[in-house]
Amino acid sequence: RALRAVLALFEIMSGLRVNFHKSMLVGVNISESWLAEAASALSCKAGNMSFLYLGLPIGGDPRRLDFWEPVLTRIKNRLSGWKSHFLSFGGHLILLKSVLTSLPIYALSFFKAPSGVCGLGVRQLREFNIALLGKWCWRMLVDRGGLWFRVLAARYGVERGHLR
Structure with missing residues (x-):
């Protein structure tokens, strides 16, 4: 919920909208289960550190x-x-x-x-x-x-x- 609230504040302050279908959540030094849960809550994909x-x-x-x-x-x-x-x-x-x-x-x-x-x-x-x-x-x-x-x-x- 905190991540979604931060992103909602970002949208309000910047006027930009986050496209969760194109977004990817990448974790550093966190468990895979937490990353998967957070990605599910945000309706985006979970990724690893190697990407383009x-x-x-x-x-x-x-x-x-x-x-x-x-x-x-x-x-x-x-x-x-x-x-x-x-x-x-x-x-x-x-x-x-x-x-x-x-x-x-x-x-x-x-x-x-x-x-x-x-x-x-x-x-x-x-x-x-x-x-x-x-x-x-x-x-x-x-x-x-x-x-x-x-x-x-x-x-x-x-x-x-x-x-x-």
């Missing part, structure tokens, strides 16, 4: 290859729609630019782009990626007490004062 949000995986380890599998599959599916082996080098470049620019930009602000993707004049991707990652480096230096830093430190560990 705006096309990107959430809740996994970005250092593992299987974390990136949904993103790679999505790119491969988009590229396979074209008969790319009949395209010239310029055609390949245009296709690559189209696929890369349609991916969420915020992904580049969290993860280092693969080195094979950089170059080819694709929006100076490497420099753009480094600039976005630099924002997090700056935050790490000036806001070490912030919740986001504590979460990352707990997840990845700290070695000699730096995140691993």
Whole structure:
């Protein structure tokens, strides 16, 4: 009941409405039975920590290859729609630019782009990626007490004062 009351207050204060059919309740450090009961009370689905949000995986380890599998599959599916082996080098470049620019930009602000993707004049991707990652480096230096830093430190560990 408390969850439903909080969400009702959110609806009143923001003017937005929660669509419970599209919503998913994800629990961290709670029992599966409580999560299932809460999801049932809210008339939504119960989920686990590994899910896609705006096309990107959430809740996994970005250092593992299987974390990136949904993103790679999505790119491969988009590229396979074209008969790319009949395209010239310029055609390949245009296709690559189209696929890369349609991916969420915020992904580049969290993860280092693969080195094979950089170059080819694709929006100076490497420099753009480094600039976005630099924002997090700056935050790490000036806001070490912030919740986001504590979460990352707990997840990845700290070695000699730096995140691993």
